[in-house]
Amino acid sequence: MDNTQTPLIKIESVSKNFHSKTSKIEILNNADFDIYKGESIAVVGASGIGKSTLLHIIGTLDKPDSGNIFFQGKDLLSYKGEQLANFRNAKIGFVFQFHYLLQGFSAIENVMMPGLIANKKKKSVEKSALNMLERVGLSLRYSHRVEDLSGGEQQRVALARALVMKPKVLLADEPTGNLDQKNSESVHELMNELNKELGMTLIVVTHNNKLAEMMKRKVTLMDGNIVPV
Ligand SMILES: Nc1ncnc2c1ncn2[C@@H]1O[C@H](COP(=O)(O)OP(=O)(O)O)[C@@H](O)[C@H]1O
Numbered sequence: 001m002d003n004t005q006t007p008l009i010k011i012e013s014v015s016k017n018f019h020s021k022t023s024k025i026e027i028l029n030n031a032d033f034d035i036y037k038g039e040s041i042a043v044v045g046a047s048g049i050g051k052s053t054l055l056h057i058i059g060t061l062d063k064p065d066s067g068n069i070f071f072q073g074k075d076l077l078s079y080k081g082e083q084l085a086n087f088r089n090a091k092i093g094f095v096f097q098f099h100y101l102l103q104g105f106s107a108i109e110n111v112m113m114p115g116l117i118a119n120k121k122k123k124s125v126e127k128s129a130l131n132m133l134e135r136v137g138l139s140l141r142y143s144h145r146v147e148d149l150s151g152g153e154q155q156r157v158a159l160a161r162a163l164v165m166k167p168k169v170l171l172a173d174e175p176t177g178n179l180d181q182k183n184s185e186s187v188h189e190l191m192n193e194l195n196k197e198l199g200m201t202l203i204v205v206t207h208n209n210k211l212a213e214m215m216k217r218k219v220t221l222m223d224g225n226i227v228p229v
Pocket residue numbers: 018019025027046047048049050051052053054
């Protein structure tokens with residue numbers, strides 16, 4: 001990590017609250033957080049403290065109530081509509097606990113989706129999708145419909161889809177929460193390899209100690225701040 005660089009992502013004085021009928025839930029209160037290219041960060045802590053909310057804010061899936069978010073110095077909160085969707089598709093990969101693959105489509109069709117959305121040429125999209133499926137150990141299953149694959153295989157398809165555009169950042173929310181130990185380990189290793197090889201920044205919410213220990217930095221949310229563990 002080179003702190004003299006501009007952060008890849010800069011969270012500046014960000015606040016986020018949720019309101020129910022009777023109370024206010026404070027997640028972030030003027031929180032600051034700098035994330036540098038190539039870092040690997042585990043976000044840990046008890047259920048309900050706001051880990052997913054933080055990931056959604058970093059990934060522009062949710063907006064803070066106030067504050068700024070910069071990506072390579074650009075003001076992300078000024079992005080709207082198509083510009084925001086294009087940014088997300090090109091720069092950010094998401095993996096969630098539940099894979100959200102498109103049922104009825106094959107593994108390769110799912111992995112091709114981000115490239116097709118970005119209007120890339122079909123042949124090259126197909127090639128990168130196959131490459132990535134090979135990376136996750138699924139080259140022999142590429143034509144299978146995703147609902148015919150096992151849970152671990154489906155999660156690896158989701159990972160291939162998240163990585164196929166070679167995003168600058170991979171945001172993973174309890175990516176192996178539903179997997180057995182063997183499949184978890186292969187997903188962990190793959191994320192780690194790509195972090196090292198491509199310099200892809202990795203931010204992972206996890207309850208898995210082994211995975212958290214693989215990350216260079218560990219943070220949690222406390223009193224509205226993002227703090228080291
Ligand atoms: N859209 C929402 N509306 C209201 N409350 C929410 C919403 N999303 C999350 N919350 C609340 O905010 C808190 C943090 O949620 P979350 O970020 O999902 O926590 P974690 O991922 O750490 O379990 C929880 O109390 C949750 O119920």
